[in-house]
Every structure is written in C-alpha cells, then in structure tokens.
Amino acid sequence: MGFPGTWMTESESMVYRVVPKCACSTIGQIMHYSDHGRFFDGDIHDATEGLHKWALEASKPRIEANVTEHKSFAFSFVRNPYNRILSSFFDKIAGIQRNGQRYRGNLVPQLAQKYGIEVEGDFDQIAMFRRFLLFARDTIRFRKPMDPDIHWSSMSGHISTFIVNGGRYDRIFWTEQFNDGMQAVLDAVETPVPVDLGEIPRFNESAGHGPKMAHKVEEFFDDLSMHLTYEIYKRDFDLFRYDFENPGNKMPVGEIDLDEVHAKLGR
Structure with missing residues (x-):
C-alpha cells in the first residue's frame, strides 16, 4: 500500500x-x-x-x-472534528470548485435526490448541513451510497x-x-x-468556494447531530483530545499521546 x-x-x-x-x-x-x-x-x-x-x-x-x-x-x-466536517460541507457540497463546477460532478444532484440536500440560493444552512452529516455517516459506516470522500x-x-x-x-x-x-x-x-x-501567508485554497457560514459552529449541532458526529469521529475526538461535549470549543482539551496514537492506529 x-x-x-x-x-x-x-x-x-x-x-x-x-x-x-x-x-x-x-x-x-x-x-x-x-x-x-x-x-x-x-x-x-x-x-x-x-x-x-x-x-x-x-x-x-x-x-x-x-x-x-x-x-x-x-x-x-x-x-477539531466539528469544524472539519462543517468546512467540508461548505467547501465541497455548498461550494463551486476551482474548475467552476460542483465537486465531483454529479455528487450534489445525487445528494439532492437521495438526502434532500439543496444548496442553491439562500438555503437553510443548518438543515442542509444536518442532512449532509447523515450522508457522511452513511458513506463512512456503510460505504453507501458511495465510499467516503477523503475530505x-x-x-x-x-x-x-x-x-x-x-x-x-x-x-x-x-x-x-x-x-x-x-x-x-x-x-x-x-x-x-x-x-x-x-x-508566510495563509494558503486557504477552499476559501471563497462556498457561501459564508451564517451561524456559530455550535448552532449546527443539536443533540442528534453531536452523536452522529461522535459516531463517525470517536477515535479522532479521543486520540487528538478534542471536546465532544462542546461543539463551540474548537481547542484541544489535553495533550496528544504519540505512543497511544501509534499503538491504536498501527494495528
């Protein structure tokens, strides 16, 4: 590999x-x-x-x-997994890519059809993100309707x-x-x-691809969304010491133990 x-x-x-x-x-x-x-x-x-x-x-x-x-x-x-999955949604699902097209061509129309995700115009960001979160969970847990995307x-x-x-x-x-x-x-x-x-400038190549986030991070995650996120990213929260309990806290809450990371991810 x-x-x-x-x-x-x-x-x-x-x-x-x-x-x-x-x-x-x-x-x-x-x-x-x-x-x-x-x-x-x-x-x-x-x-x-x-x-x-x-x-x-x-x-x-x-x-x-x-x-x-x-x-x-x-x-x-x-x-932070909460911020990362939100960034993926705004960049890859709601945004237009460098080539002027939607990400992965027919992906967004497919999402609209199967999960009711609509990202045209002045859409409901919270509702559409939560539907995307369900889709992301399905790709990661069940590899349906597609394999999970690297983002x-x-x-x-x-x-x-x-x-x-x-x-x-x-x-x-x-x-x-x-x-x-x-x-x-x-x-x-x-x-x-x-x-x-x-x-050194910051090279945020995804900046400007998607609409501006209209809400605070924590407003996107109700109780169900938090648990879906934890289901997907439990090891990320645990190994890299992020705060599952508070989506509004993007900062880590402990030190990363490299020996633990190598032991748990090296199997």
Whole structure:
C-alpha cells in the first residue's frame, strides 16, 4: 500500500502526512518554499515538481526509503472534528470548485435526490448541513451510497496508513495552534532556505468556494447531530483530545499521546 497522502521536501528535510481540511495547502507551500525560496504558483495540490508526493511515481522510492528508515522529521496536523466536517460541507457540497463546477460532478444532484440536500440560493444552512452529516455517516459506516470522500473520512484513518505501513510520526499538531506547531517543525529541521513563519501567508485554497457560514459552529449541532458526529469521529475526538461535549470549543482539551496514537492506529 505504501504511503498515500505523504509529501516530502526534495531536500528530504521533512516528511508530512496530508490530512485534508487541516491547513494542508499552507503546509505544502511552506515545504516548497523551504527548498526553493519561492511558493508554488497555484494550488500546491496541483504541483508535480518541487515537492515529492506519493502520487508521483518518481517520488515513491524516495519517500518509501526515507519513511521506512525514519531519516527525516515526520509530522501531521489534525483539526477539531466539528469544524472539519462543517468546512467540508461548505467547501465541497455548498461550494463551486476551482474548475467552476460542483465537486465531483454529479455528487450534489445525487445528494439532492437521495438526502434532500439543496444548496442553491439562500438555503437553510443548518438543515442542509444536518442532512449532509447523515450522508457522511452513511458513506463512512456503510460505504453507501458511495465510499467516503477523503475530505470527510476520519483523520485517524488518514494518520493510520503512515503507521501501518512502517512509518513513525515525530509529532502531530493541532491546526488550532498552527503557528506553534509549524514553528516546532521548522525548529526541528534544517532547511535549504530559512523560513520566517511570520512572513508566510495563509494558503486557504477552499476559501471563497462556498457561501459564508451564517451561524456559530455550535448552532449546527443539536443533540442528534453531536452523536452522529461522535459516531463517525470517536477515535479522532479521543486520540487528538478534542471536546465532544462542546461543539463551540474548537481547542484541544489535553495533550496528544504519540505512543497511544501509534499503538491504536498501527494495528
């Protein structure tokens, strides 16, 4: 299976396991800059040079050799599950993508038909999100009406493939404390080009795709929605120390235990 979703600088200064909807655009651009002294012109997800990616055939042997021998600092970032699933809805379901189309072509019409999700015009954001949450649960728990999409499949699922196939993380950070986490990465490695994190812009490639969120996070989650979210993301809440009881609290409530993460996700 190898190391899907893994990016590595060409200098092999650092290895990053991408978790969608967790600041991956900014992290990828920082990695690119740290080698080349410039940002990739465009969405870093589209880059086919300047960064090793598991999706690029020429990069696979380099990544595999590095990760299996743990030659470089390996890290990932995670995000509060409530905020992440909301972001997925507004970006991927309610939003228009870079190509001017709906995400995955016929996905939104299919959702409208099967789950009554309507995202045209001035729609009821809370009601439509809750219907989407039911759809997301069905894709993850039952793989129906389709396999789960990477943008709303569990973070622990993404994180685990790296461990199962022989990798080991040095740190896992929270996007809610992005600057602290990314600075810790930069402090732990030597890069060809120095990076001043204070000068780095944020590359939120999904910004502007969808409508503006009209309510507070906690207003989207009634008791049933909270329990659906916990059903989907129990391991994410538990392993990465997020607060299930309060959707309005996006901050972690404890420290991530890396040994526990490797033990529970490495099976």
